[in-house]
Amino acid sequence: MSVVHVAVTRNVRLGMEEQFDAKLLSFIRESMSSEGVLGVHILRPAPQTGSREYGVLRTFESEEAAEKFYASDLFHLWLDDAEPLVEGEPVHRRLTGLEAFFRSGRGAMPPRWKMACLTFLGVFPAVLFWSTVLLPVLEGQHWLVFSMAVNVCVVVTLTWFVMPFITKIFHPWLQTGHAERISIPR
Structure with missing residues (x-):
């Protein structure tokens, strides 16, 4: 089995950044006990850029673990909870280039x-x-x-x-x- 890295980005509604950030942090803490999750990094918008795009880079022990996580009730509850705070759909990207080899x-x-x-x-x-x-x-x-x-x-x-x-x-x-x-x- 090989490690899988998934990057997910979301655009947060104007004025909802603090609320989204708090809910995201809570979800991430809860999700770390999910089977097959090896790690997670939050990418917040750079200050004073006007960007409201948040990113989450999550590492799984296998493709099966990633699929199970994104199909889980916990993840779908998070999507429902975040819905009023975000604009548009989440963008999911698997990292498959050389950068993925160096992410443990x-x-x-x-x-x-x-x-x-x-x-x-x-x-x-x-x-x-x-x-x-x-x-x-x-x-x-x-x-x-x-x-x-x-x-x-x-x-x-x-x-x-x-x-x-x-x-x-x-x-x-x-x-x-x-x-x-x-x-x-x-």
Whole structure:
């Protein structure tokens, strides 16, 4: 099973920000005991920007845990409770890019330089491997065909094999040397 990260954003009605914030914090505290929930971060609007968009980044131990949470009575009660305080529908996004590999659900994101080092450690050998393997197979093909084939193989290799392996091995190093953030502020 692999960890799943879901970002949900909501636009809060003008003048309802404090009330929404209080209800959101209460819901998050209650939801942390849900099975399969590993962590949550609240993203509040930056002061003096006029934005009223709130975000919640939630980490689950598996896709099944995420589906179960979003189908739960607790989540649907939250939607009903928040309805008079928000405008529009919530926007749900699964984080599937490289940023998701570095989010463990516990602690802060590692520094970008560490993420860059591990990404290079995964990409460089994957590109070398697939370029070497595919060169004899696609010899004589247009360079775009060769490049596309190499890139497809590299992306698949990184997504399902290399990055999960590398981030698991280097997890202690990724999490050292920076202050841990509190998941639920205030």
